[in-house]
Amino acid sequence: xxxxxxxxxxxxxxxxxxxxxxxxxxxxxxxxxxxxxxxxxxxxxxxxxxxxxxxxxxxxxxxxxxxxxxxxxxxxxxxxxxxxxxxxxxxxxxxxxxxxxxxxxxxxxxxxxxxxxxxxxxxxxxxxxxxxxxxxxxxxxxxxxxxxxxxxxxxxxxxxxxxxxxxxxxxxxxxxxxxxxxx
Numbered sequence: 733x734x735x736x737x738x739x740x741x742x743x744x745x746x747x748x749x750x751x752x753x754x755x756x757x758x759x760x761x762x763x764x765x766x767x768x769x770x771x772x773x774x775x776x777x778x779x780x781x782x783x784x785x786x787x788x789x790x791x792x793x794x795x796x797x798x799x800x801x802x803x804x805x806x807x808x809x810x811x812x813x814x815x816x817x818x819x820x821x822x823x824x825x826x827x828x829x830x831x832x833x834x835x836x837x838x839x840x841x842x843x844x845x846x847x848x849x850x851x852x853x854x855x856x857x858x859x860x861x862x863x864x865x866x867x868x869x870x871x872x873x874x875x876x877x878x879x880x881x882x883x884x885x886x887x888x889x890x891x892x893x894x895x896x897x898x899x900x901x902x903x904x905x906x907x908x909x910x911x912x913x914x915x
Contacts, residue, residue: 734761734762734763735760735762735763735811735812735914735915736762736763736764736765736809736810736811736812737757737762737763737764737765737810737811737812737813737814737914738764738765738767738805738807738810738812738813738814738833739753739754739764739765739766739767739813739814739815739816740767740768740802740813740814740815740824740830740833740834740853741766741767741768741774741798741815741816741818741820741824742768742769742774742798742820742823742824743768743774743775743820744775744776744777744790744818744819744820745774745776745777745816745817745818745819745820746776746777746778746779746816746817746818746848746849746900747776747777747778747793747794747818748778748900748903749816749817749818749847749848749900749903750766750774750776750796750816750818751776751794751796752900752903752907753814753816753845753903753907753910754766754796756907756911757814757911760911762914765799765800765805765810766796766797766798766799766800767798767799767800767801767802767804767805767833768798768801768802768820768824769801769802769824769827770798770801771798771799771800771801771804772797772798773795773796773797773798774795774796774797774798775792775793775795776793776794776795776796776818777790777791777792777793777818777819778790778791778792778793779818779899779900787871790819801829802824802827802829802830802833803829805829805833807832807833807836807837808836808840810837810842811842811843811914812837812842812843812844812845812910812913812914813833813834813837813842813843813844813845814844814845814846814847814910815834815844815845815846815847815850815853815854816847816848816850817847817848817849817850817869817899817900818848818849819849820849821849821850821851821852821853822849822852824853825852825853825855825856830853830856831856831857834853834854834856834857834860835857835860837893838857838860838893838894839860841892841893842893843893843895843910843913843914844893844894844895845895845896845897845906845907845909845910846866846868846894846895846896846897847868847896847897847898847899847900847902847903847906848868848869848872848897848898848899848900849868849869849872850868850896851866851868851869851872851875851876851896852872852875854866854875854876854879855875855878855879858878858879858880861876861879861880861881862879862880862881863880863881863882864879864881864882864891864892864894865881865882865884865889865891866881866882866883866884866889866891866894866896867883867884867885867886867887867888867889867896867897867898868883868896868898869898869899870885870898884896886898887901887902887905888902888905888906888909890909890913893913895909895910895913
């Protein structure tokens with residue numbers, strides 16, 4: 733039986749962090765649903781690092797279709813959740829459906845993959861994050877510790893059902909761990 737994977741995101745998602753997991757899961761034969769505040773073509777962005785900037789730069793990237801709105805999602809129909817980073821997490825976390833979606837995966841101990849700025853989405857269920865260990869983009873360390881969790885300074889970290897990664901360069905290890913938990 734094929735697995736069902738849910739990816740929650742929105743406009744300004746980091747392109748590699750949505751495309752890589754999406755196609756990798758399809759390659760495994762999984763059914764993948766991308767959900768966002770409204771079902772639409774999402775505008776992704778490319779984050780890169782340059783010598784002249786102390787932080788990343790952002791450029792417009794490819795579009796990708798969202799299949800459903802958050803309100804349409806029934807989390808019990810999914811076996812795993814992936815939360816990509818970029819700027820999308822800062823606003824999708826405010827959608828009223830997102831806490832229930834995220835909470836379901838932790839309550840049911842289903843695999844959750846959170847990379848980069850996804851820590852901002854995990855903040856919507858602080859009681860589920862309390863006393864956990866995970867990593868995120870280093871600038872999101874305050875988001876991790878605000879939940880009562882421990883920030884782990886590793887490229888990829890797995891603890892219980894949560895696989896976390898710091899940024900898009902860490903996607904191979906991140907997806908390897910997520911797929912290991914899902915299978």
